[in-house]
Amino acid sequence: MTANFKISVLFVIAVTMLGASDNCLIHKYILRQDLEDGAKPKLSDFAFYTGKISELVPAPNVFPYEVNAPLFSDYAEKARFICLPEGQTMVYDAEEAFEFPTGAVIIKNFFYWNDASVPQKGRRILETRLLIKEEKGWKALEYIWNTEQSDAFLEVAGAAFPVSWIDEKGKKQSIEYIAPNLNQCKGCHSYDGQFVAIGITARQLNREENNENQLLLWQKSERLALPEGFDPASAPRLTDYRSTDHPSYVKTSAGKQSTNHVSAAARSYLDANCAHCHNSHGPANTSGMFLDIGQTDPERLGVGKAPVAAGRGSGNRRFGIVPGKPNESILVFRMESDDPGIRMPELGRQMQHREGVELIKAWIREMN
């Protein structure tokens, strides 16, 4: 009761001081209080969405974004949004994550369609991950949705619960879904031990949505500051590895795709799914295997590279990548495994990403 009272008081103060939707963090102070009090603040408290919250209709200072190469998360779909404080902009960077104003929030909702072949049958939102830009840096928060889909609640220690859905082929899938705890967020969002944003880069966001370039669109709406004379065609861009003309997605298609395309798609896949840890400043730098898109040294990518501390993750294979031989490459073994002590990525995946594995296999097969 006391906690509720505090929340209401702070809410009133916060709203009075800042106005309802001027700032993404009107409830920042309440939230702090809540973390200390152990109470459960709700996602709805942020007012990111208008109307029925599960519809995810963004409020005026909230807008959606899409990426070129998504991180595989057990086939979960993601609805991504950015909340910028009124009148503030993101600043473009060609290589690193964009610079965000204090008070900005990156919002990622994870859901499954009840029936992926018939999206009209609705969806179940499972969790919402927030990255909040504070003065001293980024902070993560994790919200778990209730089954009624009326709201989501803060869970610092994450959660695990069974989920099932019907996939695009009409097959029923079920897993024990695992939402990360706050430390695990940093397991990936880490650069030299500091908390960082990952996917908000030029190479991920430089893409067309409804025939319009996402970055130019944001420039027009004064959400993004681009350098003068910015040209999307010459800016970094990851290949969308999901593109349907890709052999790993349409295996029966007669025309064999060019090696170039496979290579670009594979490198893009590795950049998005592995390089947040496997870069020279990330948590997996202990391995000496770096999979970022800018990596040019074949051995750093794993070619002919013996494992360092892979343990049973080596799967009795000798090298990270054996050119031409995907089934002798440790990289493929770890992508195929669903054993927590073997699988890669270590977090956020329990199922095998069949299409991803096929893509990486095709890439290795075509290597000389």
Next chain:
Amino acid sequence: MYNSHKRFKHLDDTNQRLRRATVGVFLCLGQRNTTMYRPFLSILLLSFANALPAQPELEKQLQTLLIMAEDGSTVEFPEGTFTLSNTLSLDAKKNVTIRGAGQGKTVLSFKNQKQGAEGIKVTNAQNIVLEHFTIEDSKGDLIKTQQVRGLSFRDITAQWTGEPKATNGSYALYPVQCQNVRIERCTAIGASDAGIYVGQSDSVWVTNCVAKWNVAGIEIENTTNAWVWKNKAFDNTGGILVFDLPDLPKKRGGHVKVHDNLVTRNNFRNFAPKGNIVAKVPPGTGVMILATNDVEVFNNKIWDNKTASTAIVSYFIAETPIKDKDYNPYPSRIFIHDNIYSIGKRMPTWKSKLGFIFWWKFGKRVPHILYDGIQNPDWLDVNGILKPGYEICIRNNENGSFANIRADKLGLFKGKISKNAKPYDCEF
């Protein structure tokens, strides 16, 4: 030698300060003492019921404790066996102690682990103490600590239960990229790679520990300033390994002292998955030094290791191509002295190429100290002897027979063995 230990004195001081500053953050589960701890509970505001919560709920509470732990606090895990499904992680904390009720009393079991590549993971932290508990059967490593400055493991049993097997996780205690590490009175059992594995770290103590039924008992890898003393390494495939490997961010280890250890009966079959360097360690290895510089091995009892009581080898022996241009594959400044050796007449293993070579060359009379003889030509003087600064010295060992298998010139099998220890009779 022992003077060098004083560099850790500041850590002692820190730990004392830590102990004084310990605030009671107790996880209280049972009926008893609930009332007593109520004030602490109200600080935490984790509403523990008087009855033991169901395991998933309990796991969440343990993890919540670690996330919410204030700098300077102690998180106590009570007596009991806890079955955990996910890694317990601690990140970006200072001066935090995680303490159990004792080995065998507080047991963290990861037998049913579903998520996470380790049992406990500590990252980006300072002055962390882990003590007094048993941790077992995780799918990957048992305790991994990365980027921690000031770290103590004390009185921990870290083990995979049952017969040692390839499906056991890799490392029991695994500090990597850490500084000022003390591993004391710990027991590591059943690792399919290394029981106590210190990687890419600096200033490390491993003392009064027991390592058994691991592939490698204790392994110091690409680590500088490590002291390994008064441990017992037995019934592993290899007892104590000091390795420098290529392709790592921390290029070179060295300045390692291995002394007053009991390294015995390390004849266990090698159950490491292939691909890993330890999969190449022959059963029957006592102490192995691979491509590291400045290593002193002395006053150890190295008994009944049937294949190579002490081996000094280059990375070439692994027969893995080297692509790292900054890597030095040769051992240098190695000093083996005042150890007590005994093997008796035992066949070296056939189940490894190296072991097979030894058997081929020596039959039942394998010398105690083996050197692969593969040398960097730039390090030799006109007489073909290693120049000062690169020397291999072997002196005053009890029963310390020596052989250079001269794998350099003639390949592994053809080299004409030299048992002449004269060129290596030196000290520094």
